Amino acid sequence: MTEPTGNSSRAPAIAERVAVFVRETVAPYERDPRCGPHGPSEELVAELRDLARQAGLMTPHILDDGTHLTHRETAMVFRAAGLSPLGPVAVNGAAPDEGNMFLLGKVASEEQKARFLAPMLTGEARSAFFMTEPAEDGGAGSDPSMLQTTARRDGNHWVIEGRKAFITGADGATVGIVMAKTEEGATLFLANLPDPAIRIERVLDTIDSSMPGGHSIVTIDKLRVPADQILGEVGEGFRYAQVRLAPARLTHCMRWHGAASRAHEIACAYAVKRHAFGRMLIDHEGVGFMLAENRIALKQAELMIDWCANVLDSGAPGTTESSMTKVAVADLLFAVADRCVQVMGGTGVSGDTIVEQVFREIRAFRIYDGPTEVHKWSLAKKIKRETLAAQEQA
Template identity: 75%
Template sequence: MAATADGLAMAQKVETFVREVVAPFEKDPRCGEHGPADDLVQEMRALARAAGVLTPHILANGHHRPHQDVAVILRASGLSPLGPLAVNVAAPDEGNMYLLGKMASDEQKARFLEPLVSGRARSAFFMTEPASEGGAGSDPSMMLTTAVMDGNHWVINGRKAFITGLDGAGVGIIMAKTDAGATMFLVELPMEGIRIERVLDTIDSSMPGGHAVVSLENVRVPADQILGASGDGFKLAQVRLAPARLTHCMRWWGAAARAHEIASEYAVRRHAFGKQLIDHEGVGFMLAENMIDLKQAELMIDWCAAVLDTGVLGTQESSIAKVAVSEALYRVADRCVQVMGGTGVSRDTIVEQVFREIRAFRIYDGPTEVHKWSLAKAIKRETAKRIAN
């Protein structure tokens, strides 16, 4: 199986739009340290809507495209760090749309999903907690945020950290611990009791609203705003996280490919020691290694997308993809900076930002080491079983 003709056609439309319309906004002063301003996001989305490329991973009938189509579309969107935002396939919104599309009731879809699909609102996913307090990070079982029933409402208390896009978001999914276990709650934002303590200064700058530390103080959520049932939180998290790891890989593949294009053009135009820079073996070989890493990452993404479309993508496969692709794309971005020398660490091109964003990607949605540890545990179990038999 492969991407459909319709999916490939949409990917081409997205690529043309991102290269010709979105890329010029990369120098816009509204791109700040904590991400692009919301008025810039809405301006780009209006252009995407007019071009017929807004929310391209969702079909007109509301169904999610096959992930093999999503792979080519999101890779095209990632050719600019602003591309996923402009066409409405950025994290965390894309992952939240997928989760709500799969698990929300019809009433919840109308209230919480429709504003996201239409591009009118952004969203936030409240799971990670401050490490200094021993809260949930890569291990969600350590969750400290609580939800207690009071009449027909749940009352949520706790603190969250690294909540991407909260500043300016209109929809939130809060993960908290009830007597039944981890549970997800849907809320409209801003909301009484949810307070941004500060927006962290981080290495990346592509996501509007940045990454916030948040206090939840007696947040009252009506009982009908539970997603699924009380205690379903970990199960629902897996519905969201495995595909979200893969779509992260798709978007950042596009960014790395763009950086490679820029570095290759630089190496052909720049001369040193009597010849084109690319003709120096050290430079030419780095670009050749980029080509290899990009192709291997593309094949890994496409393989996982095909598996996901069968409905059997497991945590092992998504962990393998997350590690392999994030590490490969980081090597690509790092080589691009090195090939371009001083220009590579300047903001004269987008390469410097791509390097910063992909460095952060090695941590987000689970650091490389956590995924390797999980895979090592699986190897231990499977090997012990084989020995026993």
């Protein structure tokens, strides 16, 4: 996977193909009984990905020559994929696989890429990122420095022990990236899954239901990993995690922008079809104004996403910008989804459309990849440092 390079025409063309595929081929599966509370089943994932391959749209943000679309171009494609909650899964652009592929493309050795990345790029393998730990263990959550999982050397292997929580896609994954504490600092390890040393205690019941495998509590009991499966260098795990996390926050925003846009379309169609008190719902200001606010919010979110994408495309880490974007876009899109539910009344809280699912998914997004409050706290600390530094120079 090579560095992103821009092209003014390729991304819109890919995005249009993805949008048509998602609307016409993927969306009808939204009522499929294989869509369960812990995400689409493995059978359904395989079926959707076969359809994406047939359409030439498997992993569309990474081209046949290994070239990765720019972040700005990826935004166009992922907004199109997000038009259905199943869209990112179908085209292999969903979390956590997309972020894990990005990380492996940046950090993995050539041998590791052949073993772990290649089957992910083709959509044949799913992956999981084992970082977050249970609160009751005092483990790492929004504060990764609280990492409790340990790894110790044993000859030419490392032995990893600990517990992990909210591990998306662990159930059914064949590639694992495990963060553990070593004497040198946090380190990332690649693991072949399933492994009897990695035991799923339970798959959590959460309000979101779009990600295959759901979110699990996991026990890691003396997992042996050969030294050649260290990802990058020992002790550099936190730095590598940042390589993954800033772009991953942004791709979440891209996908959920597509979902919120679809919910808005459904709400608009309902508002011109449904009549009350002698006129269309949309002609009542209380409804029409909510839809107008949605249009404004969707554009604001789009502009924020594109701004952050441009920062990342410049080569900057984009840590602050991705935090700002994650906070703003998550709140904007949740407000959009909430208004869609309100416009549609009883239908909006039913499973008759995907609007209620989009509402649930985006509500969860305000916590996943860092709660809004943690990002604001981090930004406040940065503001404090900058303000104090400016005062000292004055």
